[in-house]
Amino acid sequence: MTSGGRQHAPCLIDFKRALGCLLLAARPALAARGDNPPHVADPFADPKDDPYNPLGYIASNTLTTIAFDLVLVTAIAHAVSMWKWRAWWLTCLIVGELTFAFGLGCRYALHNTPDSRGWYILEYLFVILSPCAFIAADYIILGRLVRHLGCERHLRIVPPHRITLFFILSDIVTFLIQAAGGGISSGTSATSGKIGTKIFLVGLILQLVSFFTFTSIFVIFLLRIRKHEPAIWTRDRDAGKTLFWDWRALAIALAISCVGILIRSVFRIAEMSQGFGGAIARNEGLFYGFDTLPLFIAVVVWAVVWPGRFIRAPPKPKAVDEEVTAGQPMELVGGPIQASLDSYEAQGSGAIMVHHR
Structure with a gap:
């Protein structure tokens, strides 16, 4: 869809609408539980065994600051790159980074009020659902790269002209499943919590299957280009361009992004298989090491290799x-x-x- 000559990512509107519906669904649970349920002990004395502490630990402000600043600076860098090199079709990437940073910022409130269910729900949903926008960005980039190289015939499984749409739709579906699971699990009863957790886990598994399929298609595409199109494979190098301007740098960046997202997806499935109160979910080091860090690597790589430098929008026809x-x-x-x-x-x-x- 275009507006004023600018191209917008097809996932942006659906992402915002789904997130709005999710927050509306979670509102009754927040009202039922209250932001500060009563507790009988000092919440800072023994957070691991405190039944009112959803994290199971006191969130570190130092780690929160590092993660929040890195993600926010990355979003700003991407916004500058978008202004300089265009590629408005990656707007969803920046929106996802900002919502992810907001989710991380909620951990400041959890540090001060570790027994707050309201802040926990906001933090968890924004942190775990925002990466859907990162995944959508990778889908869009591959579709654009295939057309940029003119090698649609080497794309397998999904028709070349539908690959972006196909995986964007799968991303939206898995997002909504996770959102529904998160909304149900935030209910007041133990039964709703178990059902919501299972639904959430199904959404994560489907998302991993979809993204792994996408990554496989991407790898096969590169291998076929290298084997059957040697002139295209080395065309930028043969033209005297450095790696910084070689389209293969964009392919390497996409591969790095895919690996980061896959690591995070496997971690989240392992976490949800134990439930919200499992050992993995209650370990802050694992959260930053296998969720935040891989996701940060998956998006910060675009600050170095901004896709708009390689894939330019076609010039408008002159009158x-x-x-x-x-x-x-x-x-x-x-x-x-x-x-x-x-x-x-x-x-x-x-x-x-x-x-x-």
Whole structure:
């Protein structure tokens, strides 16, 4: 969809709508539980065994600050790159980074009020659902790269002209499943919590299957280009471009992003298989080491290799009055008019200057 000559990612509107529906669904649970349920012990004394502490630990402000700042700076860097190199079709990437940073910022509140269910729900849902936008960005980048190289015939399983749409739709579906699971699990009863956890886990598994399929298609595509299209594989290097401007740098960046997202997806499935109160979910080091760090690597790589540097939007067609302005010479190249002029000049009639009047 275009607006004012700018291209917007198809996932942006659906992402925002789904997130809004999710928060509305979670509102009754927040009201039922209250932001500060009563507790009988000091919440800072023994957080691991405190039944009112959903994290099972006191969130570290130091780690929160490091993670929050890195993600926010990355989002700003991407916004600057978007302004400089365009690629408005990656708007969803920046939106996802901002919502992810917001989720991390909620951990400041959890540090001060570790027994707050409201802040925990906001933190968890924003942190775990925002990466859906990162995944959508990778889907869009591969679709654009395939068309940029003109190698649609080497794409397997999914039709080349539908690969972005197919995986974006799968991303939206898995997002909604996770959102539904998160909303149900935030209910007041133990039964709703178990059902919501299972639904959430199904959404994570489907997301992993979808993204692993996408990654496999991407790897096969690169292998086929290298084997069957050696001229395209080395075209930027043969043209004297450095790796910084070689399209293969974009492919390497996409591969790094895919690996980071896959690591995070496997971690989240392992976490949810134990439930919200499992040992993995209650370990802050594992959260930063296998969730935040891989996701950060998956997005910060685009600050170095911004796709807009390699894949430019086609220039807008110029109007006739922009092509030829009054008082400037009009060059006639090719066609019968040029042939007649060449023939006339060959007969010794002198140079001819044709002006647009």
